[in-house]
Amino acid sequence: MARPASALRGLILESAAQLFAAHGYEGTSLHDIASAVGCSKASLLYHFASKETILTELLTPAGAELAELDAALAGLDGDEAAEAAVPGYVDLALRFRRETKILLADIPGMTCHPALGSIPDIVDRLLDALAGRSADTADVVAAHMVLGAVFVTCASDLELPDQDLRPELIRSALRTLGREPG
Amino acid sequence: MARPASALRGLILESAAQLFAAHGYEGTSLHDIASAVGCSKASLLYHFASKETILTELLTPAGAELAELDAALAGLDGDEAAEAAVPGYVDLALRFRRETKILLADIPGMTCHPALGSIPDIVDRLLDALAGRSADTADVVAAHMVLGAVFVTCASDLELPDQDLRPELIRSALRTLGREPG
DNA sequence: ACCATAACTGTCCGATCGGTCAGTAATGGG
DNA sequence: CCCATTACTGACCGATCGGACAGTTATGGT
Numbered sequence: 001m002a003r004p005a006s007a008l009r010g011l012i013l014e015s016a017a018q019l020f021a022a023h024g025y026e027g028t029s030l031h032d033i034a035s036a037v038g039c040s041k042a043s044l045l046y047h048f049a050s051k052e053t054i055l056t057e058l059l060t061p062a063g064a065e066l067a068e069l070d071a072a073l074a075g076l077d078g079d080e081a082a083e084a085a086v087p088g089y090v091d092l093a094l095r096f097r098r099e100t101k102i103l104l105a106d107i108p109g110m111t112c113h114p115a116l117g118s119i120p121d122i123v124d125r126l127l128d129a130l131a132g133r134s135a136d137t138a139d140v141v142a143a144h145m146v147l148g149a150v151f152v153t154c155a156s157d158l159e160l161p162d163q164d165l166r167p168e169l170i171r172s173a174l175r176t177l178g179r180e181p182g
Numbered sequence: 183m184a185r186p187a188s189a190l191r192g193l194i195l196e197s198a199a200q201l202f203a204a205h206g207y208e209g210t211s212l213h214d215i216a217s218a219v220g221c222s223k224a225s226l227l228y229h230f231a232s233k234e235t236i237l238t239e240l241l242t243p244a245g246a247e248l249a250e251l252d253a254a255l256a257g258l259d260g261d262e263a264a265e266a267a268v269p270g271y272v273d274l275a276l277r278f279r280r281e282t283k284i285l286l287a288d289i290p291g292m293t294c295h296p297a298l299g300s301i302p303d304i305v306d307r308l309l310d311a312l313a314g315r316s317a318d319t320a321d322v323v324a325a326h327m328v329l330g331a332v333f334v335t336c337a338s339d340l341e342l343p344d345q346d347l348r349p350e351l352i353r354s355a356l357r358t359l360g361r362e363p364g
Numbered sequence: 365a366c367c368a369t370a371a372c373t374g375t376c377c378g379a380t381c382g383g384t385c386a387g388t389a390a391t392g393g394g
Numbered sequence: 395c396c397c398a399t400t401a402c403t404g405a406c407c408g409a410t411c412g413g414a415c416a417g418t419t420a421t422g423g424t
Contacts, residue, residue: 005340006370006371008371014193020194026208026209027208029410029412030216030410030411030413031410031411031412036424037271039372039373040372040373040374041373041413041415042372042373042375042413042415043234043371043372043373043376044298045213045412045413045414046370046371047371047372050412050413051411051412051413054364056295059235059295063301063319066220067304068303070304070308072306073307073308073311074307077246078315078316079314079361080363081310081312081314081315082311082312082313082314082315082359082361083292083309083320083356083361084311085308085312086312086328086352086355086356086359087352088364089308089312089328089329089332090332090351090352090355091348093332093333093336094336094344094347094348097337097344100333100336100337101336101337102331102335104334104337104385105337113237113238113241119245119248122248123247123251125252125255125256126251126252126267126271127265129258129264129266129267130263130267130268130271131254131261131264131266132213132261132263133259133260133263134260134262137342137346137350138350138353138354140208140334140340140379141340141347141350141351141354142350142354143329143333143352144331144335144338144340145334145354145355145358146268146271146331147271147324147330147334148330148331148332148333148335148338149327149330149334149358150271150272150275150327150330151275151282151286151327151330151334152286152326152327152329152331152333152334153284153285153323153326153328154239154275154276154279154282154325155279155286155287156326156330157241157325157358158322160319160322160323162276162279164319165276165323166273166276168320168323168324169272169276169323169327170268170269170272170400171320172320172323172324172327172358172360173268173272173327173358173375174265175269175357175358176312176331176355176357176358176361177268177353178329178354179261179264179265179358181276184420188401190401192401210380211380211381211382212382213381213382221402221403222402222403222404223383223403224383224384224402224403224404224405225383225384225402225403227382227383227384227402228401228402228403229401232382232383233382233383247368250391266366275407
């Protein structure tokens, strides 16, 4: 036994990140992480004060950069703000794709729920329709964006009534897809 | 005691829907639901075979309509498909806003995580920047859409490398916001 | 060679979870 | 009035969770 002096800590972080992204934070137990790493559950709690400490250490870099973006946008106004926010946010989400996935990772357990039909299959076909049956990168990405855009917006706490929200969603979604409303 | 013959079943469904939307399915225990309803935990399991049965009954109508949309889109191709998919999907998400929220409800517990700074505040300011400091409905909705679009797309299983994904995300996001790339 | 310290583990613990079950209280048709 | 059926409950159960802790093994400076 006896690893070469705590490479274990890094292994724990890496395995935890993979498991959190795949099954969500709540959906991953300390036992799961220990099994993946190949050590005891007690070892995890020797290197980290708690399960939440592992999550915090994983998400802290992303949080710090988000705060940086926030600070950089603070001084800008109007068009400047919007045109800086877009690449800033995109780069952030791309650089921390796995962390983004961790935040969303508790969902798949639900979307695969039986009696809702095979949601993944239906969603695949919906994406294909949104992309206009096209396999071009631009169309496929735009279709994914519309899927997420409508989903998140409808789930948000926007207090807008449906009849006001609907036309804006449709207009902006069509614009995202490169289809000006006609 | 003795309620007027099982209005309880409806109360359970309503309370469960609220709690699932607020704290997620995993984040809501049978005890939580029983407390909200004002009955015993055993009563829940008298009216419903299991916790999952409650969730299934809540999500089934949405699942059925999603399947209908899927069927309606099956015959269409190209532009027809895209232009029918957008209002169809939007209407579905709007009609089942609470159900949509349930699917996303496991996230808030993470985004409020300490040591990531106050994510909700930062996100509010990011939305303001994306909207170009505008309070117009169109701009606010589009900002929410971009937030969700980039988030979900980056968390998706698209196997596109970052350097291909980035320009598409930025271009489509700007288009969503009504800002043609110049 | 020695030993203080760091690394690691097996075992136990209390809490909480979803779920079972025997038993009680109310209801409504005969 | 009676009683089968429905509605409901308290108590209990096994599993699993995150975590505590005493004890064991390896390491590296002296």
